[in-house]
Each structure stands twice: as C-alpha cells, then as structure tokens.
Amino acid sequence: MGFDVAQGPELEDEWHNFDALNVPADHPARDMQDTFWTKESTPRVPRTQTSSVQIRYMEEKMKEGIEPPYRIIVPGKVYRNEATDATHEAQFYQNEGLVVGEGISLAHLKGTLDYFFKEYLGEESKVRFRPSFFPFTEPSVEVDVWFEVPGKEGRWLEVMGAGMVHPQVLRNVGIDPEKYQGFAFGGGIERLIMVKHSVPDVRLFHAGDLRFSYGFDIS
C-alpha cells in the first residue's frame, strides 16, 4: 500500500508528545494517558503514543522541502504509567498510521483498515467506527473490528483510535490544511496478537521468557 516505516525516539520531549499534537499543558486531555516524566531540568516523557513520530516525520519532510503525499506506519514502544494486569502493561507496542495528501478522507481510512484486517484476521473481518475524541484528530473515531475465531461466535473488538488529522496539527508542522488533509490511526500491537493467537496475558510479551516466544504453533 506504499507506507514508509518511520521510527523515532522513545524518550520524547513535551512538544512532540503533547503540544504539537494539540494537547497543551493543563488541558484535561492530558489525563487521557497516564504519563511518566523524567527528573531532568526540562522533563521529558517516555512517549505515551507513537503519534509523536507523525510530527517528527512531517517536520523533517517539510524541512527537506518535501510536501505530501505522506504514508507512514510507526511501530514502536510506548509507555503508560498505569498498574499492570493481564490486559494492561506499562510498556507495549503501538502501530501508528498516517496518511496525508490531497483528498484523503475518512472513507480512505475505512478502506485501509478493512484491507489490513481482512489480511491480518481473515476475510470475514470488517471494521466499524464509533465517535470518539482525540485532540489531534477531528473527526475522531474508535475503530472496532469484527473477528471470528473458528468454531466460536464472532465479536466486535475495540482495536484502535483514529480520525482525520486535526488542521492545527498540520499547521504545527507547516503544512497547509486548506490544501492537504489526512487520516491517522493508532492501536496496541500486543492486543491484536492476543486476540488472533489467544494469548491470555499481555505481560508475557516483554518479560524475556522464551517459553512465551516458543509457545506458538507454527502453522
């Protein structure tokens, strides 16, 4: 589908992790993610989302004088300061997607995700959107995917947040939102693997235990 893979630092400054994504200091939206902060003179954050790389990628391209179209995915480690249990881990991987260009729409987001999930989970899967809020997208949606385990009843799973890139985010990196628009999505990778392969506990992924890595049937 033509996506670059972009990467960026895990220890991020406040601008890239929050402000450039339309999450100013003292905004209630900062409560949506439990954040670690460093004890530095200018505190940084182990990034709470791979969305920071959207900003870095677009900043860099614009500095090089390269305007959209952009298509990237950003797989990478993110951090949340929350108590861990079978479905919560303080460190996990997200996959972020960003598409910016002329005439990119929410319908393209649906088409892209439909295509991905049919490939990843099976032909019968499909996505649906529910209204939501993220400071860096407008409109914002939650994405559910229909998943059928053979022999079981199908169900809808909440798999990612997404939306149309907020014009302020484009302006923050010097892109003209009158000319270009785009979509972004981001969701946990472990959760998808857990669903697809019946992994019972997210904490298994980064415990360095080979019984986990070797615990999958090779099909």
Next chain:
Amino acid sequence: MKTSRKWLQNYFEAELPSSEAIADALTFHAVEIEEVAGDLLDVKILPDRAAYMLSHRGVALEIAASLNLVLKEDPFRTPPPDYPSTGKLTVELEGEEKTHRYMGALVEGVKVGPSPSWLKEALESVGQRSINNVVDATNYVMLNIGQPLHAFDAKKLKVKDGGYAITVRGALEGEKITTLSGEEFVLPEGVLLIVDRNADAPLGIAGIKGGTAAQIDEGTTDLIIEAANFDGTSVRRTAQALKLFTDASQRFQNKPSPALAAYALRDVLALIHDIAGGTLLGVTDVYPMPVTPETVSVSLAKINALLGSSYGMDEVRTALTRLGFSYTETEDMFTVIPSFERRDLSIPEDLVEEVGRILGYEHIPSTMLPPLGTAPNQYRFRGIERIKDFLTERGYAELSTQSFGVTGDIELANPLQLNRPWMRASLLPNMEAQRAFTATVAPRVLGPASAIKLFEIGNVFTNSGEVLMLALGISTEHKKDAPEILKENVATLEQELFGTPVHAQYSLDGTMIEMDLAKVNLEKLGEDYAPVEISLGAYQPFSIYPAALRDIAVWTPLGTEESEVANLILKEAGDRLVRIDLFDRFEKEERISYAFRLVFESKERTLSDADLDPAMERITAALNAAPGFSVR
C-alpha cells in the same frame, strides 16, 4: 458521568426506550458508555464534550439527536430572568483572569431540612448522598445542567456597613482552610479562595470545595448562593496540587460557559424556593467580559471531502436539526450559531464530526487509497529485521525486555516500580538475568541444545542520548567455551553483515556483548532485504510449574528408525509429556543406541517421582517388549 434513565425521562414526553437501547444509540452517535445497570447509564464524557455533557441535560440532548426524539423542554432555550440587585451583598474579584463570572444571590428565611423523596431518590440513583434540602438543590442542579453551585450560610459571614462582602482572591502564604469533608489544607500561595471580606476569612476553595466556616446547618435561615465561573486551568492546577478532585473541579476544568451560571442560578433559586421556602433579596452579578459564541461555517463540499461521503444538503440539514443547532445557509455553506453551552464548536471540522456521527459512520464508504508512484522507504526497519533474522538463523533467540532499570543516567520522577526508577542505560543487566532464567527453562523450550544463545535489540538512554543497541549473551555446557563462541559470532556479524567493526562492550567474563548500532548503516542493510516471515498459529500457554526431565536410552536392531522408537515412547508417555528430543545416537556391534530426553509438565503442580515413575515403567516395558529392543 453517572446518569439515570428516570432522570433523563424528565426531558421527554414519550417514554424513552430501554437503557440498553439508549446506550446503543449514544455509542454509535455520540459517546462511549462505560456501564449499563438497570436505570443507570454511566456515560464516558471525553474532554471535547465535557463542557456541555457532564449533565443530564447534555446527555438528554444527545439522546434526542441520536434517536431522533423531540425534547419536551430545553432549559437553555428559555433565557434567565433579570434579578433585582441588592446592596446587601457586594462581590469583588481580584485577578479577573481567574474568575470569569461571579453571581451571588441573597435569600432570606429558608427552612433547612430533609429533602423531598423525589430529590433524595434522584441523587441516590446516580450514587450521590442526600445531605439537606439546600445542599441537595445545589447538587441536583449541577448534575442536571452542569453548573457547580455552592450555598453559604449568610449569617456566618460578618456584616459591615449593613451588608455582606465576598472577595475572590489568591491565598496568602500559609493560609489554611478546613473543607466540608473536615480535611485541613495549608494552601499554596495564590490558590483561588472565596473569602468573607469583612472578616478576611476563607469560605471555600474556588471551584473545588467549600469550607466549614459558612457551612449550611439545621439552623441556617439566610443563604448566599454562588453560581460562578472560575478559570478551568487555574481550577485544574489547584485540584492537582491539593490532590482534591471534585464534581465541581471536574466540570470547571473543562471550561463551561460563564453564561451557564445564570441558568443554574435560576433553576436552583426556584428549587430552593419550592423545597425550603425563603425570599430572594437580590442577585449580585460580576461578569466583566461577557462571552458570545462565534459562528462556524462549513460547506457541503468540505463535509463530503473529509468524510468521503456523498451527502446532499437535506441530509446535513437533518443532522443539524436533530442536534438542535441554529444555522443559516448560503449556497452550499452552512453557518452554525453555536448555543452558549457548545464550547466545542470552533472550526469547520467540528461540524463535519457532528454531521458524520449523527448521520452515522456506518454510511461512510470503504475506499482504497489511490496507488502511490514511489516505492515505500522501509529500509531502516528492514535493516533491523535483517540483523534479527541473521542471528536467528545462527541459533539465537530474541528477547524483549522492559526499558526500566535499577541503574541508569536518566531517572523517572514518577516510576511505577520503585526499584526500577531509571531508563535503562544498557541492555546487559536484563540479558544477564534472562540468560540465567532461560537456563532453567531451556530443556522445555530449546531441547538438549549445547548452548543458550540470546539477543535483544532495543533502545538505551544515556546522558549522551538515546541509542539503538544489540546485546548478545551466551551460556554453554562447558563454561569456558562461551567467550570463544561469542567472539566467533560477533566476528561473523561484523564481517558478513555490518562490513565493519562496531563500537562494542564485552562483559567481564566475555559471555555477553553490547554493540552500538548507531554507526551501522541500517538503511543500507535493509535496502534489498525482505524479512523472513513466519506464520504463527495458536498460542499454547505454558505451565507455571517447572518441567521435569527424564532420560531413556535403548538398544535397537540395525535399521531401526528414530521415529519408531519415539512413537513407542509417545504411546505410553501420557499427556504430561510435552517434549521429546533425541540427544544421542550411536551404533555398536550391529546395534543402534538411541537416547531421548523426555520433558514432562503439569498445569496443576510440580511433578514428583511418584507421578512420573508409572509412565517411565510403561515406556520401559513397551520398549523392552519390542523385538530386539533393550533399555539400557
């Protein structure tokens, strides 16, 4: 926000559908629902809609829009009355940027007592406690339309020049207050306070919680009722500093409109009059900079361009009407005049969302992206994958471990695990720990391999920056072999893959190494590389109990295949056998000796000899019974 279906019903003539049906409609047209339990609907209000939806009225409006129902009456569409002013209450704001509006109403002659049962029930239905009629009235109106309110016992304030005086000002150094819940706070300087100016005594922490000084009690007869609008940022910072989060602070931090105060004062005065009596003497309203909403415009073309839809004017009209918006049209342009409570509508995209969600995202088509002319750049990612594949092919297993460490250069201010407060500065501590752990599970996972080889690729964080590192760790049956094997592997990696020696640090005993990948040209490595793909099936959970090992060796006639022996063993071993590996085979005097290592595991407990002996006896007997076989 906990809401009650019965309470919401007040907004509708026709009977509302079931809680589940309401939840479903809100889920697909407005907001997420956390929980439905009988009449209770716990609605998850995110920051964008919090200014108007942290209230039954806001949720009712969204139900009406989502289900295409008509509201009986919207309290915000009847303007509040003009109240007489009173010289008996003066209000003064210090630092107007922190208080956008302060309305104080002076009411005399109320009778404080228990609330009527409908009010008690309403509050209890959403998890609140009834206190007395006056306090309950303020809470009810807050939960109903979203404006925090507070009632003070006027007679507990000092009278000077024939009246009461309230000042809103920053706390002085060391100033203290005891809140209604009995906690005493020593306030940071500047925290916004409601103060009885005549006594210079604090009455409450602005926008967060009232104090005991002018608390309503059974003897209260005269009230000062506050309907104010405090700056959201200021309230948020104070709530965080004091770790005091209340229904009021939650609402103010989301910046509701200062216009809301007048509607809430109207409603609470009416309710108090009904259930506690009394006479309104007048209202003092300090509102230095009245806010008027600005119009927002969006074209039909823009709506369709963002949604990828092909809606017509009529469909957009339907959506805007269902939301109760006032709007005008010029050609294909819709101009919405947001009502005062809708603080979330400021750019065209906001209206696109409103239209999209009300008409329903299920109508958005699924469209493929147009092809791009250029090849994607995935070189760096593929370069890293190439290193991983290279090592995997050479018998290494990949680890992924946590990025927090017991030591490091960069410390977290708020670590989750107090013993790991640092961002890791090296991959080796985790490598060492996991190598030791792997030794305990290796027979189960790796079989009787002679060496355990592990690697991890991950970022480390030092004072000189964040770097991608590769760590390798080895342990072998004969300790002295490990450094030699590692050195050989590193040399192969450098020669065959990196094409250059890289900066690296061996552990003291030479069995682990950490290599800095900053200087490796990962893009170039990945240029023409397609990573290995493995198709994984279902995950088979391992037992939390340790595996048990048993070895068995057997003489067999020449020509006997390994699989024949293994099958005989498998047949008798029972379902606790999880792994079987051949670890030795040799021929001598026209016979072949096969030696197998069997790994047993139980999901229920650690296995003992008593558990395993019967299986081993059955296996031995079965092998001995085969012609020409003899267990050694």
